[in-house]
Amino acid sequence: MSHLRLKVEFGGGLELLFSNQRKHLVTVPPVVPQGNEGEGPADINFLVHWLKDNLLKERPELFIEGGTVRPGILVLVNDTDWELEGEGDYELKEGDEIVFISTLHGG
Amino acid sequence: MAPKSCALCRNAKAILRRPKTGQQICKDCFFRVFETEVHNTITEARLFKQGDSVAIGASGGKDSTVLAYVMKTLNERYQYGLNLFLLSIDEGITGYRDDSLETVKRNQQQYDMPLKILSYHELYGWTMDRVVSTIGKKNNCTFCGVFRRQALDRGAATLGVDHIVTGHNADDIAETVLMNIMRGDIARLGRCTAICTQGEDTIRRSKPFKYAYEKEIVMYAYFKKLDYFSTECIYSPDAYRGHARAFLKDLEAARPSAIIDIIHSGEAFEVKDEVRATQKAQQTCIRCGYMSSNDLCKACSLLEGLERGMSTAAITDKGRRKLEAQGPAPDNLRTIPYFHPPNSTITNDSPEQPQVND
Ligand code: SF4
Numbered sequence: 292m293s294h295l296r297l298k299v300e301f302g303g304g305l306e307l308l309f310s311n312q313r314k315h316l317v318t319v320p321p322v323v324p325q326g327n328e329g330e331g332p333a334d335i336n337f338l339v340h341w342l343k344d345n346l347l348k349e350r351p352e353l354f355i356e357g358g359t360v361r362p363g364i365l366v367l368v369n370d371t372d373w374e375l376e377g378e379g380d381y382e383l384k385e386g387d388e389i390v391f392i393s394t395l396h397g398g
Numbered sequence: 399m400a401p402k403s404c405a406l407c408r409n410a411k412a413i414l415r416r417p418k419t420g421q422q423i424c425k426d427c428f429f430r431v432f433e434t435e436v437h438n439t440i441t442e443a444r445l446f447k448q449g450d451s452v453a454i455g456a457s458g459g460k461d462s463t464v465l466a467y468v469m470k471t472l473n474e475r476y477q478y479g480l481n482l483f484l485l486s487i488d489e490g491i492t493g494y495r496d497d498s499l500e501t502v503k504r505n506q507q508q509y510d511m512p513l514k515i516l517s518y519h520e521l522y523g524w525t526m527d528r529v530v531s532t533i534g535k536k537n538n539c540t541f542c543g544v545f546r547r548q549a550l551d552r553g554a555a556t557l558g559v560d561h562i563v564t565g566h567n568a569d570d571i572a573e574t575v576l577m578n579i580m581r582g583d584i585a586r587l588g589r590c591t592a593i594c595t596q597g598e599d600t601i602r603r604s605k606p607f608k609y610a611y612e613k614e615i616v617m618y619a620y621f622k623k624l625d626y627f628s629t630e631c632i633y634s635p636d637a638y639r640g641h642a643r644a645f646l647k648d649l650e651a652a653r654p655s656a657i658i659d660i661i662h663s664g665e666a667f668e669v670k671d672e673v674r675a676t677q678k679a680q681q682t683c684i685r686c687g688y689m690s691s692n693d694l695c696k697a698c699s700l701l702e703g704l705e706r707g708m709s710t711a712a713i714t715d716k717g718r719r720k721l722e723a724q725g726p727a728p729d730n731l732r733t734i735p736y737f738h739p740p741n742s743t744i745t746n747d748s749p750e751q752p753q754v755n756d
């Protein structure tokens with residue numbers, strides 16, 4: 292199976308942790324190891340770890356907490372609130388656009 | 399997962415789950431309910447009357463940018479008859495405020511509103527950069543907060559406005575309630591939830607976003623593609639507040655209604671008379687004419703400490719004794735220009751009084 296190509300965007304100050312660049316094109320494997328249960332489809336929680344390991348430049352604690360994004364970070368999947376899409380369990384598809392926006396930065 | 403349809407119009411695809419209600423709604427319904435709720439907050443609290451001049455405290459950040467956009471929209475849609483202004487305070491923080499002020503200047507063009515920028519430098523003779531290089535990163539937010547409050551009032555007085563609106567949202571207010579509980583500051587607890595205050599000054603201040611969740615403000619800015627600035631101040635904000643904020647976000651993740659519940663708890667605290675009695679009567683500062691509960695207002699005290707090289711003079715008792723031991727303030731001390739409040743007849747009327755003829 293070929294890799295999934297995704298568009299990832301950071302906003303609300305999160306881009307500062309990712310080389311101060313808002314938009315990134317990334318490719319991730321479609322099937323990934325999942326704990327002791329063997330393998331499973333790549334989901335957003337996998338993407339969050341992947342981004343931490345491959346793109347994040349500083350202060351991971353501002354992005355990731357307890358295996359998913361830190362509370363206060365909004366996530367959109369193809370311009371829809373991830374809360375309507377299964378949150379971290381959403382299974383990534385080719386061409387998906389995933390947006391992460393921090394609400395924690397100054398008003 | 400199959401796309402869900404909107405709980406309100408049952409037509410379009412839902413794009414957002416509302417933290418307040420759990421409802422799943424589409425983009426157009428989201429814009430409509432968000433704006434309508436702010437309108438309801440404004441009319442239920444009778445914040446404005448026809449012909450009022452209102453300054454929007456604009457920092458270039460998400461909340462005040464969305465507030466400026468929504469105030470403009472509602473003013474036109476419901477014919478509030480308000481004259482709207484943008485008022486920005488330039489604290490003088492290189493790499494932070496100078497960039498965010500560029501955003502405010504773009505907002506001025508985009509929203510077609512007059513903009514007034516007032517700097518700490520012109521008002522106090524000190525930028526925050528210089529304050530921090532003098533006193534370090536301790537207490538800097540105390541200076542900055544006191545200076546900002548007075549600067550906003552003075553900027554508003556120059557614009558001749560009756561009213562300042564700020565972008566404080568439900569999450570901010572819940573956070574302040576928690577902070578006041580943790581500090582044991584019961585007198586402030588009820589007051590900090592008030593939608594409109596007329597505290598140390600004669601200019602009304604209110605928070606039209608009091609019931610608006612931060613999540614919805616950020617989503618609104620995202621879907622409307624509003625231009626805002628989001629960088630943390632380089633002089634590390636209050637770490638204690640940061641903990642309160644993180645704690646609140648954890649609570650909200652577990653149960654979104656926590657935000658509104660905390661605000662309601664704050665509102666339910668009735669401040670007993672004896673607590674209130676310890677809040678001193680208001681007078682005007684003998685040096686600059688600004689409202690004050692002592693001879694000198696807080697800004698004048700802080701400024702004198704800075705000018706005389708004893709920055710803790712207005713913060714600790716020890717610092718004040720040291721300053722007093724050095725004798726009275728020298729004649730050539732830098733002071734703040736004299737303040738002439740907009741409605742110079744200060745009466746004892748309750749804050750609701752100006753609403754009578756609406
Ligand atoms: S974090 Fe402190 S110093 Fe920076 S703008 Fe806010 S109050 Fe001022």
Ligand SMILES: [Zn+2]
Pocket residue numbers: 404405406407408409410423424425426427428
């Ligand atoms: Zn709808």
Ligand SMILES: [Zn+2]
Pocket residue numbers: 683684685686687688694695696697698699734
């Ligand atoms: Zn004064």
